Amino acid sequence: MAKLNIGLPDDMKQFVDDRTRTGQFASEDAYVQDLIKQDQERQQKIADIQKIVEEAISSGESDESMRDILRSMKEKRSKTA
Template structure:
Protein backbone atom coordinates (compact mmCIF):
# COMPACT_ATOMS: atom_id res chain seq x y z
CA UNK A 1 0.00 0.00 0.00
CA UNK A 2 1.32 3.42 -0.89
CA UNK A 3 0.04 6.60 0.68
CA UNK A 4 0.66 10.09 -0.63
CA UNK A 5 1.20 12.82 1.91
CA UNK A 6 1.94 16.51 1.63
CA UNK A 7 5.59 17.34 2.29
CA UNK A 8 4.81 18.96 5.63
CA UNK A 9 3.08 15.81 6.94
CA UNK A 10 5.81 13.56 5.56
CA UNK A 11 8.48 15.63 7.31
CA UNK A 12 6.56 15.54 10.56
CA UNK A 13 6.16 11.75 10.45
CA UNK A 14 9.83 11.29 9.65
CA UNK A 15 10.71 13.54 12.60
CA UNK A 16 8.58 11.35 14.87
CA UNK A 17 10.50 8.29 13.71
CA UNK A 18 13.82 10.03 14.37
CA UNK A 19 12.93 10.55 18.04
CA UNK A 20 13.80 6.89 18.59
CA UNK A 21 10.35 5.93 19.78
CA UNK A 22 9.58 4.40 16.37
CA UNK A 23 11.93 2.37 14.21
CA UNK A 24 10.74 4.07 11.01
CA UNK A 25 7.89 6.05 9.48
CA UNK A 26 5.82 2.92 8.82
CA UNK A 27 6.07 1.94 12.48
CA UNK A 28 4.73 5.36 13.45
CA UNK A 29 1.81 5.12 11.00
CA UNK A 30 0.96 1.60 12.24
CA UNK A 31 0.88 2.97 15.80
CA UNK A 32 -1.51 5.73 14.71
CA UNK A 33 -3.78 3.16 13.08
CA UNK A 34 -3.77 0.94 16.19
CA UNK A 35 -4.67 3.92 18.36
CA UNK A 36 -7.51 4.87 16.03
CA UNK A 37 -8.79 1.28 16.08
CA UNK A 38 -8.77 1.30 19.90
CA UNK A 39 -10.53 4.67 19.93
CA UNK A 40 -13.20 3.48 17.49
CA UNK A 41 -13.82 0.35 19.60
CA UNK A 42 -14.23 2.48 22.75
CA UNK A 43 -16.66 4.79 20.99
CA UNK A 44 -18.64 1.81 19.69
CA UNK A 45 -18.76 0.35 23.20
CA UNK A 46 -19.93 3.63 24.70
CA UNK A 47 -22.57 4.01 21.99
CA UNK A 48 -23.88 0.52 22.81
CA UNK A 49 -24.21 1.55 26.47
CA UNK A 50 -26.08 4.71 25.47
CA UNK A 51 -28.37 2.73 23.16
CA UNK A 52 -29.11 0.21 25.92
CA UNK A 53 -29.83 2.99 28.40
CA UNK A 54 -32.16 4.77 26.01
CA UNK A 55 -33.97 1.53 25.24
CA UNK A 56 -34.48 0.99 28.98
CA UNK A 57 -36.89 3.88 29.20
CA UNK A 58 -37.40 6.39 31.97
CA UNK A 59 -36.87 5.34 35.58
CA UNK A 60 -39.51 5.93 38.24
CA UNK A 61 -36.78 6.77 40.75
CA UNK A 62 -35.55 10.28 41.33
CA UNK A 63 -31.88 11.16 40.94
CA UNK A 64 -31.64 11.30 44.74
CA UNK A 65 -33.04 7.73 44.97
CA UNK A 66 -30.51 6.49 42.41
CA UNK A 67 -27.66 8.27 44.22
CA UNK A 68 -28.68 6.87 47.59
CA UNK A 69 -28.91 3.33 46.18
CA UNK A 70 -25.46 3.69 44.59
CA UNK A 71 -23.97 4.93 47.84
CA UNK A 72 -25.52 2.01 49.77
CA UNK A 73 -24.08 -0.45 47.23
CA UNK A 74 -20.67 1.16 47.66
CA UNK A 75 -20.95 0.87 51.42
CA UNK A 76 -21.09 4.63 51.89
CA UNK A 77 -23.92 5.81 54.10
Protein backbone atom coordinates in the same frame (compact mmCIF):
# COMPACT_ATOMS: atom_id res chain seq x y z
CA MET B 1 2.24 -8.52 5.79
CA ALA B 2 0.33 -6.32 3.37
CA LYS B 3 1.93 -3.18 1.97
CA LEU B 4 0.31 0.24 1.63
CA ASN B 5 1.77 3.18 -0.22
CA ILE B 6 0.44 6.61 0.71
CA GLY B 7 1.16 10.13 -0.44
CA LEU B 8 1.70 12.90 2.10
CA PRO B 9 2.18 16.63 1.82
CA ASP B 10 5.78 17.63 2.50
CA ASP B 11 5.03 19.02 5.97
CA MET B 12 3.32 15.79 7.05
CA LYS B 13 6.19 13.69 5.70
CA GLN B 14 8.61 15.87 7.64
CA PHE B 15 6.53 15.35 10.78
CA VAL B 16 6.66 11.56 10.36
CA ASP B 17 10.40 11.73 9.71
CA ASP B 18 10.88 13.77 12.88
CA ARG B 19 8.94 11.24 14.95
CA THR B 20 11.12 8.38 13.73
CA ARG B 21 14.38 10.33 13.83
CA THR B 22 13.91 11.21 17.51
CA GLY B 23 13.44 7.55 18.36
CA GLN B 24 9.80 7.83 19.35
CA PHE B 25 9.06 5.21 16.71
CA ALA B 26 11.36 2.63 15.18
CA SER B 27 10.16 3.34 11.65
CA GLU B 28 7.56 5.11 9.56
CA ASP B 29 5.65 1.83 9.44
CA ALA B 30 5.61 1.61 13.24
CA TYR B 31 4.29 5.17 13.48
CA VAL B 32 1.46 4.57 11.01
CA GLN B 33 0.61 1.25 12.67
CA ASP B 34 0.39 3.03 16.04
CA LEU B 35 -1.93 5.69 14.57
CA ILE B 36 -4.19 3.02 13.11
CA LYS B 37 -4.24 1.08 16.39
CA GLN B 38 -5.19 4.24 18.30
CA ASP B 39 -7.99 4.93 15.81
CA GLN B 40 -9.27 1.36 16.11
CA GLU B 41 -9.32 1.66 19.90
CA ARG B 42 -11.12 5.02 19.71
CA GLN B 43 -13.71 3.59 17.31
CA GLN B 44 -14.31 0.65 19.68
CA LYS B 45 -14.80 3.02 22.62
CA ILE B 46 -17.31 5.03 20.58
CA ALA B 47 -19.18 1.83 19.64
CA ASP B 48 -19.22 0.77 23.31
CA ILE B 49 -20.63 4.14 24.37
CA GLN B 50 -23.24 4.05 21.59
CA LYS B 51 -24.34 0.60 22.79
CA ILE B 52 -24.68 1.86 26.37
CA VAL B 53 -26.73 4.84 25.21
CA GLU B 54 -28.99 2.65 23.07
CA GLU B 55 -29.53 0.28 26.00
CA ALA B 56 -30.31 3.20 28.28
CA ILE B 57 -32.83 4.66 25.83
CA SER B 58 -34.54 1.32 25.28
CA SER B 59 -34.77 0.63 29.02
CA GLY B 60 -37.23 3.48 29.46
CA GLU B 61 -37.60 5.94 32.29
CA SER B 62 -36.71 5.06 35.85
CA ASP B 63 -39.03 5.40 38.83
CA GLU B 64 -35.99 6.30 40.96
CA SER B 65 -34.85 9.85 41.55
CA MET B 66 -31.41 10.97 40.40
CA ARG B 67 -30.34 11.06 44.06
CA ASP B 68 -31.42 7.42 44.52
CA ILE B 69 -29.61 6.35 41.37
CA LEU B 70 -26.38 8.09 42.40
CA ARG B 71 -26.58 6.62 45.92
CA SER B 72 -27.06 3.15 44.46
CA MET B 73 -24.07 3.62 42.14
CA LYS B 74 -21.89 4.78 45.06
CA GLU B 75 -22.92 1.74 47.10
CA LYS B 76 -22.09 -0.63 44.24
CA ARG B 77 -18.74 1.09 43.71
CA SER B 78 -17.79 0.86 47.40
CA LYS B 79 -18.63 -2.89 47.43
CA THR B 80 -16.32 -3.58 44.47
CA ALA B 81 -13.44 -1.43 45.76
